[in-house]
Amino acid sequence: MEPGSCEAGPAVKAVAAVLPAGGSGERLGGATPKQFCAVQGRPLVSYTVRAMERVSWISDIIVVVSPENIETMKSIVEKYGHKRVTVAEGGITRHRSIFNGLKLFSEDGFSKHLLQKPEVVIIHDAVRPFVEEDILLKVVMAAKECGVSAFIVLCTLESLSCQAAGAIRPLVSTVIASAADGYLDHSLERARYRASEMPQAFLFDIIYQAYQQCTDYDLDYGTECLHLALKYCKTNAKLVEGTADLWKVTYKRDLYAAESIIKDNLSQQICIITDAKEAIVQVGFLLRESLRNQIKVEAVSVCLSKHDSHVQNIFSGQCYNFVCINDKKYTTEEIQQLVDMLEKSNIPLLHPVVLISVHLDSSENTSFSIDLEELTRIKKCATEMKRKNILVYGLLIRYKPVKIVEAFVISDSDGFYAPHWESDWNSGDSKGGETNTIHISNIM
Numbered sequence: 032m033e034p035g036s037c038e039a040g041p042a043v044k045a046v047a048a049v050l051p052a053g054g055s056g057e058r059l060g061g062a063t064p065k066q067f068c069a070v071q072g073r074p075l076v077s078y079t080v081r082a083m084e085r086v087s088w089i090s091d092i093i094v095v096v097s098p099e100n101i102e103t104m105k106s107i108v109e110k111y112g113h114k115r116v117t118v119a120e121g122g123i124t125r126h127r128s129i130f131n132g133l134k135l136f137s138e139d140g141f142s143k144h145l146l147q148k149p150e151v152v153i154i155h156d157a158v159r160p161f162v163e164e165d166i167l168l169k170v171v172m173a174a175k176e177c178g179v180s181a182f183i184v185l186c187t188l189e190s191l192s193c194q195a196a197g198a199i200r201p202l203v204s205t206v207i208a209s210a211a212d213g214y215l216d217h218s219l220e221r222a223r224y225r226a227s228e229m230p231q232a233f234l235f236d237i238i239y240q241a242y243q244q245c246t247d248y249d250l251d252y253g254t255e256c257l258h259l260a261l262k263y264c265k266t267n268a269k270l271v272e273g274t275a276d277l278w279k280v281t282y283k284r285d286l287y288a289a290e291s292i293i294k295d296n297l298s299q300q301i302c303i304i305t306d307a308k309e310a311i312v313q314v315g316f317l318l319r320e321s322l323r324n325q326i327k328v329e330a331v332s333v334c335l336s337k338h339d340s341h342v343q344n345i346f347s348g349q350c351y352n353f354v355c356i357n358d359k360k361y362t363t364e365e366i367q368q369l370v371d372m373l374e375k376s377n378i379p380l381l382h383p384v385v386l387i388s389v390h391l392d393s394s395e396n397t398s399f400s401i402d403l404e405e406l407t408r409i410k411k412c413a414t415e416m417k418r419k420n421i422l423v424y425g426l427l428i429r430y431k432p433v434k435i436v437e438a439f440v441i442s443d444s445d446g447f448y449a450p451h452w453e454s455d456w457n458s459g460d461s462k463g464g465e466t467n468t469i470h471i472s473n474i475m
């Protein structure tokens with residue numbers, strides 16, 4: 032999507048992201064660099080790439096890795112279906128890696144992928160997986176706000192300009208300076224200082240020229256891109272308050288913390304799978320709205336067929352709970368097929384996985400024509416799946432064109448429930464255009 036062509040994106044010609052991922056992770060320990068450590072069976076770097084991919088106005092994502100990890104990174108891109116990603120070769124320091132990533136856009140380093148040179152470039156450590164679109168938009172807009180592309184003029188002006196921005200956080204510990212003898216020299220007034228985090232954003236020409244002018248000392252020992260823009264291009268970055276989840280995975284404890292956050296996020300995700308007719312999908316969307324009202328839903332992807340590429344996404348660790356909607360008569364084959372796919376995908380499952388099989392009945396019957404055999408079959412399936420720690424529920428919905436008539440939930444336990452439904456589903460007629468929703472008021 033062309034950024035700026037819609038209210039969602041920044042009014043910027045093109046935005047790219049450079050993710051430095053070329054480190055060795057010494058402080059974390061272990062043989063595997065932290066960006067490639069598996070979290071829920073998936074490399075940490077893939078979560079950060081995914082976070083950038085979710086932002087439609089980022090046109091190119093450059094992941095910069097050490098030479099020996101180029102192939103590893105390319106296989107991650109392929110396995111998880113990452114798009115808009117180019118892998119670049121890193122350097123011996125973070126600054127050198129970032130510079131190498133930026134070179135892909137310069138005329139002399141023009142990539143064979145014909146990357147579009149960005150007006151604004153985001154720099155974000157690949158080991159900071161919890162980055163959301165709003166902070167990215169804030170730093171990009173802040174970097175753009177002077178918006179003057181007369182870059183050479185600006186760099187020679189004495190006055191500072193602001194074509195850069197960086198996320199900051201309050202300091203947790205006080206910063207002190209130690210004297211040569213190892214004793215306290217002085218401490219800084221903590222309230223006056225902030226921790227520099229990521230993401231950061233720059234007019235591309237600003238940060239590229241800063242790196243070109245960098246001394247080797249800066250490239251080898253520096254840790255702050257904002258400082259380079261100030262030192263070499265007199266560009267004073269705008270500081271943007273970031274959220275607590277922008278932290279960097281540095282030590283083992285950070286990896287454990289990242290794992291529990293990722294688990295919590297993923298356990299909130301649901302995926303609606305349906306290969307039913309359009310009208311049924313409509314009910315699927317109504318169910319989605321009801322679920323949104325009832326539980327915190329991180330992500331929903333509607334797959335129109337089981338062979339849809341979305342399904343591959345699911346089994347590459349994107350979703351962990353499933354709502355399968357179909358209009359076939361109470362089949363359990365679908366449940367078995369999904370469980371088989373889950374087991375074949377050998378992704379580490381968040382337990383328990385919830386699988387709701389929704390059966391829709393629009394027949395004119397006065398009540399559900401489910402017979403005892405069908406009911407027993409669903410319950411038997413649910414009992415078997417429970418041994419695999421997969422909780423299966425059958426949700427039987429009988430609906431008419433304008434309203435839901437009745438619904439039943441079946442689980443492995445004895446008996447079944449009949450939730451009271453107040454459905455103001457007016458089948459999408461033009462009345463007021465109010466959102467159709469299904470309210471599950473309570474379960475008997």
Ligand SMILES: Nc1ccn([C@@H]2O[C@H](COP(=O)(O)OP(=O)(O)OP(=O)(O)O)[C@@H](O)[C@H]2O)c(=O)n1
Binds near residue numbers: 057064122124125
């Ligand atoms: N030569 C380097 C060094 C670091 N980085 C990247 O810069 C980010 C932040 O750096 P840091 O947390 O220091 O990572 P490491 O250098 O791997 O960690 P350590 O210092 O513990 O070895 C990481 O995504 C890291 O992969 C990089 O691209 N190239």
Ligand SMILES: O=P(O)(O)OC[C@@H](O)[C@@H](O)[C@@H](O)CO
Binds near residue numbers: 156227255257
């Ligand atoms: O110094 P490290 O390589 O561990 O991490 C880099 C950090 O310094 C950097 O990501 C932020 O402080 C913002 O510049």
